[in-house]
Amino acid sequence: MTKDSVFLPVPLPPAVHDALVSRFDLIRLYEASDRDGLIAKVAPTLRLMATALPNIADGVKHPITADFLAKFPKLEIVSNIGVGYDNIDAVAAANQGVIVTNTPDVLTDETADTALGLLLSATRQLPQADRYLREGKWLQDAFPLTASLRNRTMGIVGLGRIGKAIAKRGDAFGLKIIYHSRSKQDVAYPYFDKLEEMARACDILVVATPGSPQTNKLIDARILDALGPDGILINIARGSVVDEDALITALKERRILTAGLDVFAKEPQVPAELIAMPHIVLLPHVGSATHSTRAAMGQLMVDNLIAYAAGKGPLTPVAETPWPKVTKKAN
Numbered sequence: 001m002t003k004d005s006v007f008l009p010v011p012l013p014p015a016v017h018d019a020l021v022s023r024f025d026l027i028r029l030y031e032a033s034d035r036d037g038l039i040a041k042v043a044p045t046l047r048l049m050a051t052a053l054p055n056i057a058d059g060v061k062h063p064i065t066a067d068f069l070a071k072f073p074k075l076e077i078v079s080n081i082g083v084g085y086d087n088i089d090a091v092a093a094a095n096q097g098v099i100v101t102n103t104p105d106v107l108t109d110e111t112a113d114t115a116l117g118l119l120l121s122a123t124r125q126l127p128q129a130d131r132y133l134r135e136g137k138w139l140q141d142a143f144p145l146t147a148s149l150r151n152r153t154m155g156i157v158g159l160g161r162i163g164k165a166i167a168k169r170g171d172a173f174g175l176k177i178i179y180h181s182r183s184k185q186d187v188a189y190p191y192f193d194k195l196e197e198m199a200r201a202c203d204i205l206v207v208a209t210p211g212s213p214q215t216n217k218l219i220d221a222r223i224l225d226a227l228g229p230d231g232i233l234i235n236i237a238r239g240s241v242v243d244e245d246a247l248i249t250a251l252k253e254r255r256i257l258t259a260g261l262d263v264f265a266k267e268p269q270v271p272a273e274l275i276a277m278p279h280i281v282l283l284p285h286v287g288s289a290t291h292s293t294r295a296a297m298g299q300l301m302v303d304n305l306i307a308y309a310a311g312k313g314p315l316t317p318v319a320e321t322p323w324p325k326v327t328k329k330a331n
Contacts, residue, residue: 003023003024003025004024004025004047004048004309005024005025005026005027005042005045005047005048006024006025006048006049007027007029007042007046007048007049007050007072008027008028008029008030008049008051009029009049009051009062009064010029010051010052010054010057010058010060010061010062011028011030011057011058011060012050012056012057012081012298013052013056013081013294013298015295015298016299016301016302019299020050020302023305023306024048024305027042027046029062039071039072043072043073043074044073044074045074046072047074047075047077047309048075048077048079048308048309049072049075049077050079050080050081050301050305051064051078051079051080051081051087051088052080052082052087053080053081053082053087054087054267055267055268055289056081056082056294056297059268061087062087063089064087064088064089064093065089065092066092069089069092069093069098070096075096075098076097076098076099076308077099077100077101077304077305077308077314078093078098078099078100078101079101079301079302079305079308080100080101080102080103081103081297081298081301082102082297083103083104083107083111083161083162083288084210084211084237084238085100085102085210086210086211086238088100090318091320093320093321094320098321099308099314099317099321099323100317100318100320101301101314101315101316101317101318102316102318103297103301104161104316105316106293106300107162107293107296107297108162108165109165110287110289110290110293111162111236111288112166112168112169113169114236114262114283114286114287114288115162115166115169115234115287116170118236118260118261118281118283119149119204119232119260120149122234122259122280122281123146123147123149123232123258124146124147124149125143125146126281127281128143128278128279147230147232147258149174149175152175152176152203152204153176153177153178153201153202153203153204154166154167154175154176154177154178154202154206155178155179155180155198155199155201155202155204156177156178156180156206156208157195157198157205157206157207157208157209157218157219157237157241158181158207158208158209158210159179159181159187159208160181160208160209162208163179163181163206163209166206166208167179167187170206175204177189178190178191178192178201178202180192180194180195180198181209195223196222196223196226197226199223199224199226199227200226200227200228202227203227203228203230203231203232204232204234205219205223205231206234206235206236207219207233207234207235207241207242208237210237210238211237211238211239211240211241215238215241216241217241217242217243217246218241218242219235219241219242219243219246219247220243220246221243221246221249221250224250224255224256225250225255227256228255228256229254229255229256231257232256232257232259232260233247233258233259233260233261234259235259235260235262235263236262236263236287237263238263239261239263239264239265239266239267240265242261242265247259247274248271248273251280252273252277258279258281259280259281260280260282260283261274261280261282261283262283262284262285262287263285263287267285268284268285300315303315304316
């Protein structure tokens with residue numbers, strides 16, 4: 001029996017690669033010396049594609065743009081590792097009739113844990129205290145007092161699966177929870193339809209909204225000023241959602257208290273100004289980076305391809321490419 005072919009623009013984790021190769025013939029664009037020639041050869045019949053965000057694909061970037069999609073007239077599905085899929089033009093995919101899948105749910109708890117870890121670390125300056133001890137400074141003097149989480153309000157930007165998991169953890173820490181999202185949800189937390197108003201009402205701002213053209217630089221100087229000088233910014237979403245220049249200025253001028261960042265605008269490059277700041281906490285995009293979670297993410301990506309190739313349809317299509325496809329009823 002002939003295997004279906006899966007096109008790989010970027011390298012995938014070894015376990016994912018092995019799971020795919022046992023079921024499909026793999027076409028590895030990233031290994032080709034003549035990439036245009038390879039595309040021209042396989043494009044007329046290719047149906048299946050698998051990709052991943054750069055932080056999962058060994059740092060290799062290959063955005064799935066409208067122009068790239070147009071080279072594959074028979075393409076039916078792009079299966080992505082990651083709950084975020086801003087590496088894929090999902091609107092262009094929808095227009096071409098291509099299904100896009102992501103890997104939700106399996107990374108929700110891990111990412112929410114990271115958000116709370118960043119919040120604790122930035123507020124209590126835990127990495128700084130660790131360095132203080134290791135450098136022998138405790139022998140000379142006690143570590144300086146820090147800010148506290150007591151009597152704070154956490155405003156969450158984007159109350160999806162991850163946002164709700166963060167809210168649950170914030171509740172356990174005794175934080176008041178409020179949120180801003182595209183629409184009001186069936187939850188007990190107060191809803192703000194205007195982000196600036198929510199920023200004024202909270203002193204912890206957690207960014208958990210997807211990266212997209214609509215959310216590009218959503219957290220700008222105006223929002224940071226509304227958050228205020230006792231404010232803490234936590235970003236575990238996408239670096240593009242925060243205006244990094246505005247954030248650097250706000251931190252330098254102490255217009256907000258501190259920040260905990262797991263994502264950046266031009267990863268893996270991080271602005272030198274942020275690296276030089278001793279009072280913030282920076283992580284190298286590790287929100288879901290545990291063995292068990294990455295394995296589950298990879299397996300879900302593989303399962304999407306297997307289900308689709310078997311005629312069962314995708315398991316986790318993204319909002320722009322719903323399944324079954326929605327059709328208007330005739331009048």
